[in-house]
Amino acid sequence: MPLATVYSRAKLGINAPLVTVEVHLSGGLPAFNIVGLPEATVRESRDRVRSALLNSRFEFPVSRITVNLAPADLPKEGGRFDLPIAIGILLASGQVPAAPLESLELIGELGLSGELRAVDAALPAAVQASIAGHCLILPAANTGLASIVDDTGVREADSLLAVAAHLHGQHSLPFARASEEPIDSEKYPDLSEVRGQVGAKRALEIAAAGGHSLLLSGPPGTGKTLLANRLPGILPPLTEAERLDIATVQSVAGQALRLHRPFRSPHHTASAAALVGGGSHPRPGEISLAHHGILFLDELSEFPRKVLEVLREPMESGEVVISRAAKQLTFPAKFQLIAAMNPCPCGYDGDENKDCRCTPDQIQRYRGKISGPLLDRIDLRITVPRLPPGILQQSCQAETSATVRERVCAARARQYQRSPNINARLSADEVATLCALDTPSKQFMLRAEQKLGISARAHHRLVKIARTIADLDKAENIALSHLREALLYRGEI
Structure with a gap:
């Protein structure tokens, strides 16, 4: 088929928007063009993809190749689109089957030998692919990070040949290995x-x-x-x-x-x-x-x-x-x-x-x-x-x-x-409802405001500190002693 569609993910902050990689083979003088707002690194993928295909013993089509990265108004950066572009060329030239690609996303940078190298922002891509119900193929160097998300269906590959064998059904790619490092494994000074x-x-x-x-x-x-x-x-x-x-x-x-x-x-x-x-x-x-x-x-x-x-x-x-x-x-x-x-x-x-x-x-x-x-x-x-x-x-x-x-x-x-928030992140409304003060405490705060010139922000922060001290004391309500101790920690430096 002269037209192929492969799915990938871009990097946009902590988000990973879907990118549709469209590859079209047509007659005319041989050429390799990439459109869709690619930056220099993406445009350079033409040489990486060509060498990776030839060194992996695939046929590089002698035709006019047009690669469109949609949506066109989203800037594309990095080498993360090397793998989907290469698979798109193989699909358009009939060298891999199309069926497995319907619910598959691919991300990875290619070396000239066809090996897959790590890319950044792999975890947001794994999360978004999981939400979309797609399987994601990542370089093996990335999967220790992406596999901390449960049930993402992330598979790992070390080369372009391994991905092609998976698409042909000859050898399934393994699922991503979870990181063996336990949470809070760092040893802190006592x-x-x-x-x-x-x-x-x-x-x-x-x-x-x-x-x-x-x-x-x-x-x-x-x-x-x-x-x-x-x-x-x-x-x-x-x-x-x-x-x-x-x-x-x-x-x-x-x-x-x-x-x-x-x-x-x-x-x-x-x-x-x-x-x-x-x-x-x-x-x-x-x-x-x-x-x-x-x-x-x-x-x-x-x-x-x-x-x-x-x-x-x-x-x-x-x-x-x-x-x-x-x-x-x-x-x-x-x-x-x-x-x-x-x-x-x-x-x-x-x-x-x-x-x-x-x-x-x-x-x-x-x-x-x-x-x-x-x-x-x-x-x-x-x-x-x-x-x-x-x-x-x-x-x-x-x-x-x-x-x-x-x-x-x-x-x-x-x-x-x-509350779902810790005391330091309580909003003004939450402070009013969750950190209520009794009459002696209100009078104490009024005198403190008059003598020390406490701002409204400082007032809320004092009450939240007192609420934390009360929590450490296992007290249900804020007492006057908690407010007095909190005021000690608002001294001028």
Whole structure:
């Protein structure tokens, strides 16, 4: 048959729209044209496909070949269309049967020898193919990622010859192998290794229980980074939905599959585009790679102010929208911000043991890199003081991460009984209904607003922190003591 139709999937953010690959063979001078808004990498597939077919002992048609990638207004990029184009040529020239292709989708980059190489964004394609009721053939290097989706019907192939043999019914391709890596397989440092800092550990536990953002401030060497690195070890296990979301972002970013909560720690020289994502072909940034995990910004005041300001909208919405002239992409960004900073450029402002050498103007400029709107969005703000002399030599039995994690998981379970959202992500309406205050608590909040000038956003965040503290205390309602403790963590930095 001179006309053949094969199905594939494009990459559009975290989505994988269907692409119909139409191949037509006609008379005239030999030519090989690809239409349908292909980019340079897709146009170069002509040479890869020709060599792969010849080296796989197939006949390359000596005719005018036209390949149409529909829809025509969707930009096509990458080498993911090599395999469907090659199969389309074989189908149009009668070298493979047409029947198996009706409910089949193919994605893969071809080497000149006919081998299949991995492509990015394989997982969204597997999910969309499953929804459509189609079987998806992927390179074997990709199937460890795609097979975490149940019942997708994903098959793996290592060469063009293997796909052709499957279509002929001579040798069926194996189904994708599930990843052998268990969820939460990462070994995190234990909280018991941190000596002292009882107040900071309490704030860390509250942050883990409610998903709240946290800012640690204090002199150098007091354990701010040490504490932040132990937060993943006290967070609850991943749910199946979170696991799929994380793997989807990793697939789109072309990263290896890691089935534990992300912990991203970009250097303070990172650009705004590195944090939120971007590029001519937009890719996820650090805040999307930290989806359902932690974004740790060490030396917060060393980040340029314009870089930090890009965090404000994603912290509220849980997503980032990247707009380009040709398209607009949305990446998920439900991350937990943990930050650490020194109180001044020299680091010793307020330290009783060392004198600060900074002038008031220097301190003001240093702290001014963190704007008021951004600081207002950080739930917990706590000072990590210098440890008393000799405490590191004392033998003491501190709580382990496993013990704290049990309390955190119990608090999260109470939150999910009330709402599908954790406390930090409750809407204003949910705060009014699920975090009701009694009369003494309302009077306390009124006095706090009058004396401290608390904004409406800060009011809601205080109530949500108090709700988390109540969950840790196994209390049904928010008490005045919970609000008082919550107010301690909203201090000025």
